[in-house]
Amino acid sequence: MLRYLGVRLLLIPVTAWILVTVVFFLMRVIGDPISAALGAHLNQQQIEERKEAAGLNRPILVQYWEYLSGLLRGDLGRSQDNREISEVVVTYGAASLELVFWALIVAFAIGVPLGRYAATHRDSAADIGLRLFAILVYAAPVFFVGLLLKLVFAVQLGWLPVAGRASTNVELQLQHVSPKTNIMVIDAILYGDAGYLVDVLKHAVLPAIALGLLVAGVFLRLVRINLIQTLQACYVDAARARGLSRRVVTGRHAFRNAMIPIVTVMGMQIATMLGASVLTETTFEWKGLGYQLAAYLSARDFIAVQGIVAFIALIVAVMSFVVDALVALIDPRVRF
Structure with missing residues (x-):
């Protein structure tokens, strides 16, 4: 187990380095970030001065080495408005992780039980309907689902807030x-006001559903197909032969093994959520890392974009390690 985890742990810096390198050179292929962001506001001399100060007139390999050295020191660079990207990540990254956490809860709460039900009612009308539902929620654009949720539950019914992480007065407090x-939920608990906590949770419902439905469809289909395959295994037949009920056979013997692929793909789905959070946070004005990334993309601040994407790459690499560890704990076969 230790050898298995040690190898996976060594892959974290390798994975992060590959992702960071790809992003760095892609940003340079796009063009000069100073000219892209400020070309309409500065003359050529001022642009050259900014490029000199940022080191962008140096050879590309020198820039790459300085960038990697800065990353090792925790320096993600500065945005065009002279903000430390590391400060932006600390301030807004917690909001994105909070949203992904709620979305994962929604995905599990919807996808896993529905997938189990579809598997135990194979080829029925309910199974066909659930498979169509899984395809629909995965294929539907996140921003479109978000707009529909806002229209129905916020505008027409008035049950939930339209946007934001909390009401203005709550945020100020x-x-x-x-x-x-x-992290608004934790901050509300630390503040000690139950009304503030309820307000924060109400603001999280719609964005979490919009983002969680994207992954719920994946979980539904994975649970269904793997549970169907597991129910056909020899040890399940043996359990039935011992007189165990269908509920016990499915829940105690088949369902656990069917969940292994869910944990395996969970790391990739978290990466999907972090990417889709850009649209979700923009739709609901959830001021997280995706919201800031969209703002920097609009401003053509490629240095800020590069720093935020580098941080997301590190998160994805760490989550891949965590998922590998969980899979090893659930299924001992992967350790050998």
């Missing part, structure tokens, strides 16, 4: 929480 985590 939570600014004074100490220690501040930038």
Whole structure:
């Protein structure tokens, strides 16, 4: 087990390095970030001065080495508005992780039980309907689903807030929480006001559903197909022969093994969620890392984009390690 985890742990810096390298050179292929962001506001001399100060007139390999050296020191660069990208990541990254957490809960709550039901009612009308539902929620654009949810539950029914992470007065009050985590739920708990906590949770419902449905369809189909295959295994037949009920056979013997692929792909789905969070956060004005990334893309601030994507690459690499560890704990076969 230790050898298995040790190899996977060594893959974290390798994976992060590959992703960071690809992003760095892609950003340089796009063009000069100073000219792209400020070309309409500065003359040529001012642009050259900015490029000189940022080191962008140096050879590409020198820039690459300096960039990697900065990453090792925790320096993700500066945005065009002179903000440290590491500060942006700390401030807004917690909001994105909070949204992904709620979305994963939604995905599991919807996808896993529905996939189990579809597997135990194979080829029925309910099974066909659930498979179509899985395809639909996966294929539907996240921003479109978000707009529909806002139209129905916020505008027409008035049950939930339209946008934001909390009401304005709640956000202002939570600014004074100490220690501040930038995770609204935790900050509301630390503040000690149940009304604030309810307000924060209500604001999280619609964005979590919009993002969670994307992955719920994947989980539904995976649980269904793997549970169907597992129910045809020899040890399941042996359990039935011992007189165990269908519920016990499915829940205790087949379902656990059918969940292994879910854990395996969970790391990739978290990466999918982090990518889709750009559209979700923009739709619901959820001021997280995706919201900031969209703003920097609009401003053509490629240095800021590069720093944020580098951080996301590190998160994806770490999550891949965590998923590998979980799979090894669930299924001992992968250790050998």
